[in-house]
Amino acid sequence: MGCNVMRVPWLRYVSEMYKSKEKLTIKPSELSNFLTNPTYLFPENMKVFILLAILGLASAAVHQHKIQWRESRKMESLRSGEYAAYVEYQEKLRSASPKMLASLPQKVNDFGDYEYLGNITIGTPDQSFIVVLDTGSANLWIPGPTCTTNCNKKSKFDSTKSSTFVKNGQSWVIRYESGDAAGILGEDTVRFGAKGESQLAIPSTTFGIASKISADFKQDATDGILGLAFTSLAVDGVVPPLINAINQGILDQPLFTVFLEHRGALNNVGGGVFTYGAIDNTNCGPVVGYQPLSSATYYQFKAAGFKLGSYSSTKAAEVISDTGTSFLGGPTSVVDGLAKAAGAKYVALEGIYTIDCNAPPGTLDITIGSNVYSIQPVNYIVSIGNGKCVFAAFRFDSGGFGPAWILGDPFIRQYCNIYDIGNKRMGFAPSLQK
Numbered sequence: 001m002g003c004n005v006m007r008v009p010w011l012r013y014v015s016e017m018y019k020s021k022e023k024l025t026i027k028p029s030e031l032s033n034f035l036t037n038p039t040y041l042f043p044e045n046m047k048v049f050i051l052l053a054i055l056g057l058a059s060a061a062v063h064q065h066k067i068q069w070r071e072s073r074k075m076e077s078l079r080s081g082e083y084a085a086y087v088e089y090q091e092k093l094r095s096a097s098p099k100m101l102a103s104l105p106q107k108v109n110d111f112g113d114y115e116y117l118g119n120i121t122i123g124t125p126d127q128s129f130i131v132v133l134d135t136g137s138a139n140l141w142i143p144g145p146t147c148t149t150n151c152n153k154k155s156k157f158d159s160t161k162s163s164t165f166v167k168n169g170q171s172w173v174i175r176y177e178s179g180d181a182a183g184i185l186g187e188d189t190v191r192f193g194a195k196g197e198s199q200l201a202i203p204s205t206t207f208g209i210a211s212k213i214s215a216d217f218k219q220d221a222t223d224g225i226l227g228l229a230f231t232s233l234a235v236d237g238v239v240p241p242l243i244n245a246i247n248q249g250i251l252d253q254p255l256f257t258v259f260l261e262h263r264g265a266l267n268n269v270g271g272g273v274f275t276y277g278a279i280d281n282t283n284c285g286p287v288v289g290y291q292p293l294s295s296a297t298y299y300q301f302k303a304a305g306f307k308l309g310s311y312s313s314t315k316a317a318e319v320i321s322d323t324g325t326s327f328l329g330g331p332t333s334v335v336d337g338l339a340k341a342a343g344a345k346y347v348a349l350e351g352i353y354t355i356d357c358n359a360p361p362g363t364l365d366i367t368i369g370s371n372v373y374s375i376q377p378v379n380y381i382v383s384i385g386n387g388k389c390v391f392a393a394f395r396f397d398s399g400g401f402g403p404a405w406i407l408g409d410p411f412i413r414q415y416c417n418i419y420d421i422g423n424k425r426m427g428f429a430p431s432l433q434k
Contacts, residue, residue: 062252062277063200065118065133065192116260116271116323116409117222119194122207123162126195129155131226133274134324135258135299135419136406138234139174140190140241141208142224144183150218157186157209164189164203172208174235181217183210190241192276200276202245206238228256228323228419233297242276246421251277254422258323259283260413262378262433284416284429289371293424294318299417300403301426304367306334309341317404321417321426325408328364328380329396336395338364342381344391353391355381366411373415373428380410 118133122142129142143151145158159165166187173182187206193199210224231239239247246254257280260272273283291301298320305314313334329335335353339346342361344353355361359381363374380392392410411417418427 061200061250062275063192063198064280065200065274065276066272118192118226118274119197120226121191121193121195121199122157123159123188124164125162126191127155127157127161128195129157129223130221131224132222132324133226133228134322135228136320136322136324137225137227138229138231138240139172139208139225139227139238140205141172141174141181141183141210143213144209144211146211147183147213150213150215151210153218154223159186159188159209162188166204168206170236172236172238174208180212180214181208181210182212183208185209185236185238192241192274200245200250202241202248202250204248205241205244207241208238229298230296230421243421245276253277255279255418255420257284257416257418257429258412259416259431260323260409262413279418279427279429280416283432285432287418287427287429288373288415289369290418290420290423290425290427291369293426296424298322298403299419299426301368303405303407304369305365306330306338306367307365308338309362311337311341313337318402319405319407320403321412321419322406322408323412325406326392327382327408328393328410329406329408330393331404332395332397335393339391339393342391351394353393355389355391357381357383357387357389359389364410366407368428371428373411375410375414379413382410 116133117130119128120131121128131140131142143154143156145156147154147156159167168185168187170185171182172185173180185206186209187204189201189203190205190207191199191201208224227234227240228242229240231237231243234240242256245251256277257275258272259275259280273280279287293299293301295318299322300318300320303317303319305312305316307313315334317330330338336346339353339355342353342355342364343359344355346353359377361377363376364380366373366375381389382392383389392408396404396406398404414431415428416431418429420427
């Protein structure tokens with residue numbers, strides 16, 4: 001990380017003395033003291049500034065947050081043959097509550113589609129939780145002690161057991177397509193990472209303590225959601241934990257990198273790494289390119305085209321990078337064209353495209369800026385067990401509101417995504433996993 005001399009008080013002090021021709025005289029007897037303590041000859045008030053600057057530089061951090069992969073409920077139900085019933089259930093909910101769905105403050109998932117989980121702790125001493133790490137939302141919430149329905153098997157945050165908890169009491173509601181979560185806000189220290197491991201501590205973080213969650217969350221391995229998007233996307237304008245860390249100067253750089261491993265065969269195995277405060281040079285190759293964000297709500301930017309085999313679409317589209325979506329989602333006509341070129345067939349009852357597990361359709365190419373990013377079949381042909389595979393894309397028609405495409409895990413497994421919050425841009429680097 002580069003150092004701007006004029007931002008470091010004692011270097012600025014020396015610089016100003018030089019400009020004013022004021023001499024800094026060091027006697028031979030004082031030389032050893034000056035070398036070990038550069039503030040030795042400076043005024044007392046300047047020593048305080050120097051100490052604060054040194055502490056500030058020392059406190060900036062890079063943190064690697066290891067994550068676990070688990071099969072999504074969508075994939076579980078596809079394998080068991082129950083997904084068609086789930087799709088029908090979702091349609092009935094939409095039909096029964098059109099006004100509620102029309103009033104959703106943001107386009108949100110029902111979180112039946114996520115596959116990557118991480119550990120966090122909240123409070124002093126630490127209380128542990130497993131959360132979805134989601135770049136497609138911006139709020140952190142976990143269950144509280146008054147949450148009984150659908151919360152019985154989940155870890156719950158008890159504010160009375162934390163010495164650093166600050167009461168807020170404001171109520172909140174986040175609505176999803178299949179239900180909602182609701183509760184009150186609180187403030188405490190949130191730590192990314194499991195108890196006993198290296199952690200990124202973020203003091204004075206506001207988060208949701210849920211008294212109610214929808215039935216969709218009941219059987220999930222997760223306790224709650226950790227949104228990583230911008231404050232402008234957050235319900236009630238609550239500052240997300242990561243943005244709070246950046247505002248406090250806790251991170252080396254105002255960005256994070258996501259590296260996702262190729263899918264494993266078992267649940268709760270290593271799934272990848274979220275690196276906060278730096279580009280991940282261990283798991284990711286050189287950055288291919290950056291693309292400016294067109295909207296700093298989601299991580300939204302423009303793509304210039306999509307191609308697979310004989311099919312191509314050159315219509316520019318707004319897309320988002322979303323770790324909380326296990327497939328690629330796009331307009332029906334384009335996704336149908338890509339699927340047909342791959343040799344996949346649409347199953348209307350389940351809303352999926354089936355494909356031969358050994359099909360060799362070639363790469364799925366996405367043009368972003370002046371660069372073409374090619375997704376290998378290993379990352380977009382997904383096994384659902386019993387010798388069956390699906391083309392990892394789904395129909396997503398936004399109706400002209402919000403992004404037209406969701407670039408989910410197949411894209412992020414192929415290319416590390418760099419979420420450069422400070423410069424409001426996305427970067428892409430090839431995953432080094434073969």
